[in-house]
């Protein structure tokens with residue numbers, strides 16, 4: 111019991127192991143917090159750079175896409191859907207598991223990972 115209390119006490123004065131949420135990316139809906147940041151009441155946490163190879167939101171470069179449909183074949187989550195008439199695709203973020211198969215298979219780099227990690231929203235699309 112004493113050992114545990116000692117450990118808890120020690121932890122109170124240690125720095126957190128995780129990065130603090132970068133306030134720069136806080137959504138507008140958290141307006142009160144941002145106003146406090148502006149007034150200097152709350153400290154702004156600087157964003158931590160994402161590591162190389164980070165798998166954020168997948169960006170679809172429509173103009174590069176040649177309509178080969180390889181990405182639709184490899185996607186395990188049905189997040190890439192073909193639009194045969196246009197010979198293009200639709201990417202559905204809400205289904206994506208960030209496995210990277212489509213990015214790997216695309217011959218023209220029309221699908222790429224971005225650094226965007228703040229993906230929660232009220233709309234599925």
Ligand code: SF4
Nearest residue numbers: 185206207209210212
């Ligand atoms: S990253 Fe994976 S789950 Fe997401 S669209 Fe590409 S293949 Fe599908």
Ligand code: SF4
Nearest residue numbers: 175176178179181216
């Ligand atoms: S693999 Fe690339 S080029 Fe082929 S359909 Fe998908 S996004 Fe377009």
